[in-house]
Amino acid sequence: MSSLFPALSPAPTGAPGARPALRFGERSLTYAELAAAAGATAGRLGGTGRVAIWATPAMETAVAVVAALLAGVAAVPLNPKSGDKELAHILSDSAPSLVLAPPDAVLPPALAALERLDVDVRARGSVPEDRAGQGDPALVVYTSGTTGPPKGAVLPRRALATTLDALADAWGWTGDDVLVQGLPLFHVHGLVLGILGPLRRGGSVRHLGRFTPEGAGRELNDGATMLFGVPTMYHRIAETLPGDPELAKALSGARLLVSGSAALPVHDHERIAAATGRRVIERYGMTETLMNTSVRADGEPRAGTVGVPLPGVELRLVEEDGTPITALDGESVGEIQVRGANLFTEYLNRPDATAAAFTEDGFFRTGDMAVRDPDGYVRIVGRKATDLIKSGGYKIGAGEIENALLEHPAVREAAVTGEPDPDLGERIVAWIVPADPAAPPAPDTLAGHVADRLAPHKRPRLVRYLEALPRNDMGKIMKRALDRG
Numbered sequence: 009m010s011s012l013f014p015a016l017s018p019a020p021t022g023a024p025g026a027r028p029a030l031r032f033g034e035r036s037l038t039y040a041e042l043a044a045a046a047g048a049t050a051g052r053l054g055g056t057g058r059v060a061i062w063a064t065p066a067m068e069t070a071v072a073v074v075a076a077l078l079a080g081v082a083a084v085p086l087n088p089k090s091g092d093k094e095l096a097h098i099l100s101d102s103a104p105s106l107v108l109a110p111p112d113a114v115l116p117p118a119l120a121a122l123e124r125l126d127v128d129v130r131a132r133g134s135v136p137e138d139r140a141g142q143g144d145p146a147l148v149v150y151t152s153g154t155t156g157p158p159k160g161a162v163l164p165r166r167a168l169a170t171t172l173d174a175l176a177d178a179w180g181w182t183g184d185d186v187l188v189q190g191l192p193l194f195h196v197h198g199l200v201l202g203i204l205g206p207l208r209r210g211g212s213v214r215h216l217g218r219f220t221p222e223g224a225g226r227e228l229n230d231g232a233t234m235l236f237g238v239p240t241m242y243h244r245i246a247e248t249l250p251g252d253p254e255l256a257k258a259l260s261g262a263r264l265l266v267s268g269s270a271a272l273p274v275h276d277h278e279r280i281a282a283a284t285g286r287r288v289i290e291r292y293g294m295t296e297t298l299m300n301t302s303v304r305a306d307g308e309p310r311a312g313t314v315g316v317p318l319p320g321v322e323l324r325l326v327e328e329d330g331t332p333i334t335a336l337d338g339e340s341v342g343e344i345q346v347r348g349a350n351l352f353t354e355y356l357n358r359p360d361a362t363a364a365a366f367t368e369d370g371f372f373r374t375g376d377m378a379v380r381d382p383d384g385y386v387r388i389v390g391r392k393a394t395d396l397i398k399s400g401g402y403k404i405g406a407g408e409i410e411n412a413l414l415e416h417p418a419v420r421e422a423a424v425t426g427e428p429d430p431d432l433g434e435r436i437v438a439w440i441v442p443a444d445p446a447a448p449p450a451p452d453t454l455a456g457h458v459a460d461r462l463a464p465h466k467r468p469r470l471v472r473y474l475e476a477l478p479r480n481d482m483g484k485i486m487k488r489a490l491d492r493g
């Protein structure tokens with residue numbers, strides 16, 4: 009079985025051990041040190057079932073995920089800011105055998121019953137023989153749907169290898185690249201592309217811990233060649249550029265600037281291009297599919313498009329009734345459906361949801377609506393579900409937030425929508441009918457309530473109060489009427 013990380017194999021190929029692999033702030037590991045540290049942790053995982061990983065933006069998370077992959081054990085990355093309700097759901101659904109965490113992390117009570125294994129990044133062990141199969145689960149990543157709690161997308165090892173190799177082809181990504189990023193490590197973007205990607209190539213990644221335009225600029229001026237970020241990060245870069253010539257120099261010198269997880273507004277594309285002479289390229293993916301399309305490094309970077317299907321990805325647009333759209337006219341809108349070795353295998357414990365997500369001929373229904381230009385470039389124009397909100401690059405289900413709001417005693421009725429936001433793409437708006445109109449709950453109270461139960465990025469940024477929610481004859485909330493305010 010070919011290894012996910014040739015540079016970490018028992019007999020390493022490619023990158024020699026002294027090359028840098030990971031850097032988080034002041035701390036760094038070479039390939040030899042990473043092999044030893046992850047090997048030591050992997051040695052303690054043999055025979056265990058799934059493991060949870062307390063995914064702080066720190067070295068321990070990267071070492072823990074690599075260790076689990078080396079041991080052939082599926083990893084479930086946890087958002088360390090998850091609230092009680094979300095954490096309890098993920099733990100009961102994924103049933104991990106233990107939790108891997110940095111030694112200094114204080115874990116919440118929800119994890120108290122679980123065996124804890126501290127990750128020692130200076131430990132020494134050897135990399136075990138890779139016995140895992142391509143279809144074996146590598147990661148279970150939780151992702152929101154329109155209703156109900158998040159679902160665990162089971163990603164096989166095959167999908168990780170396929171998507172990372174396809175990106176290497178599209179971007180000319182090699183072991184000589186040095187990536188800088190400041191993304192969270194409990195989602196595909198930051199973890200799979202942003203950590204496992206450089207390691208599969210034998211290159212290196214510098215993680216900022218927390219994203220700032222200054223941090224990205226500093227690393228790009230100091231040898232980093234690529235930047236990965238969500239549109240909110242590029243928006244903040246675009247805002248900073250006019251007063252920061254060092255940042256403009258840094259971006260001008262980068263080999264590749266890549267945006268994903270949501271659409272990068274054309275205005276931000278243009279501002280960055282004007283200040284740096286460089287164009288950000290976009291790629292399009294999903295937790296369930298990993299990456300589907302990208303503008304190629306050797307292709308024409310065009311604002312507002314996500315490029316062409318990656319090698320090995322079959323992509324089609326279909327009409328409501330399932331008829332494929334063949335026209336490359338930049339006008340005919342259809343749902344994007346994809347098939348390929350990059351796809352997840354199932355939603356954990358949710359055969360119903362898994363079955364509903366695929367067509368009879370094995371294509372995954374993304375729910376994203378798009379057109380294709382005459383040269384095949386895909387242009388995403390919207391989303392099927394109005395109850396999915398993309399804020400800061402996070403996908404958030406309206407139903408999940410509504411349920412949390414309804415659990416507050418001062419809330420009688422609640423509806424959640426997304427509203428355009430220049431920084432976050434969309435901001436979460438809560439429409440509330442208070443239990444007592446004379447004493448409505450304060451916006452901060454409701455934001456804190458949602459942040460504590462679910463996660464801070466799921467909190468409403470704006471609360472609007474109504475006497476009643478607009479409903480149709482069937483009693484269903486008419487969200488479009490809400491949006492018109």
Ligand code: MCA
Nearest residue numbers: 195196197240268269293294295400401402455456459464
């Ligand atoms: C604020 N905070 C709170 C509260 N309010 N904490 C508790 N209770 C509250 N009421 C805290 C937050 O925890 C955080 O803490 C700080 O205040 C700021 O929070 P926030 O305002 O939410 O941050 P932001 O500035 O709005 O964040 C913008 C961001 C972030 C950095 C761009 O949205 C982000 O990291 N986005 C990345 C999303 C991503 O990776 N998506 C990939 C999934 P502290 O200060 O400690 O942080 S999509 C994917 O994977 C697919 C495959 C794809 O295509 O990529």
Ligand code: AMP
Nearest residue numbers: 268269270271290291292293294295403
């Ligand atoms: P998630 O489920 O959190 O993995 O988010 C996946 C969704 O993010 C996709 O279904 C798209 O709606 C959106 N997305 C990802 N990349 C892009 C992009 N470059 N442009 C527009 N939308 C994107």
